[in-house]
Amino acid sequence: MVSKRLSREAGHRRKFLAVVDETPECERAVAYASKRAKSTGGVLVLLYVIEPGDFQHWLGVEKIMREEAMQTAGAALDVYATKVRDQVGIEPELVVREGKAVEEIHKLIEEDQDIAILVLAAGAAKEGPGPLVASIAGKGAAFPVPVTVVPQNLSDDDIDSIS
Numbered sequence: 001m002v003s004k005r006l007s008r009e010a011g012h013r014r015k016f017l018a019v020v021d022e023t024p025e026c027e028r029a030v031a032y033a034s035k036r037a038k039s040t041g042g043v044l045v046l047l048y049v050i051e052p053g054d055f056q057h058w059l060g061v062e063k064i065m066r067e068e069a070m071q072t073a074g075a076a077l078d079v080y081a082t083k084v085r086d087q088v089g090i091e092p093e094l095v096v097r098e099g100k101a102v103e104e105i106h107k108l109i110e111e112d113q114d115i116a117i118l119v120l121a122a123g124a125a126k127e128g129p130g131p132l133v134a135s136i137a138g139k140g141a142a143f144p145v146p147v148t149v150v151p152q153n154l155s156d157d158d159i160d161s162i163s
Contacts (some may be wrong), residue, residue: 005116005145014042015093015115018106019049020076023130025121025152028159030080032150033090033119042093046080047108048073049101052088070096078107102135109144118143121150 018033020026030046037044039161050069073096084092099102109115122129133149150159 003110003113006114014117015043015045015103015112016117017031017045017047017108017115018119019047019101019132020080021048021101023121023123025123025130025150027080027121028150028152028154029119029121030084031087031156032121032148032159032163034084034090034092034152035159036119036148038088038090039163042089042116043114044084045095045108045112046077046092047085047095047097048077048103050096050098051101052099057151066098069098075147092147101132105132106132106144112146116145118145118147119150120147121152124152141152 014031016037018026018029020030030044034044036042050073077096081092081094082091095108097108099107100128105118109118120130120132122133129149
């Protein structure tokens with residue numbers, strides 16, 4: 001069970017959470033979430049999750065691998081944050097976590113009681129909608145806040161018209 005959302009209380013603003021990753025549909029989720037945040041006076045939170053890799057090497061190698069993963073995460077978040085600033089005119093909150101994506105999303109939602117909506121994008125590939133969207137239908141993977149799933153094939157004009 002998720003703790004009470006505070007986004008409607010005085011001094012709080014509703015937050016839209018979008019997950020940044022290397023999937024092609026990620027850009028659509030960020031575009032929709034950023035425009036919804038702006039149109040509703042909310043805040044955009046961009047989350048990058050570093051999946052637990054094979055960091056079980058010698059101490060020096062493990063440290064280098066972690067640093068490289070953090071640099072990759074920071075660079076990806078910077079790219080999307082710059083797009084959001086330039087195209088939408090809002091300043092996103094940037095969060096990097098290490099762990100399994102679904103678990104880290106749940107933890108962040110529990111910790112930040114202003115997060116009220118999770119925005120994901122469904123891929124258009126024949127392999128399926130993508131791992132996060134597929135996890136919504138899985139056992140016990142339901143997220144504790146409403147989830148908006150944005151189709152990958154929506155254009156910027158489409159997103160503008162519905163956000």
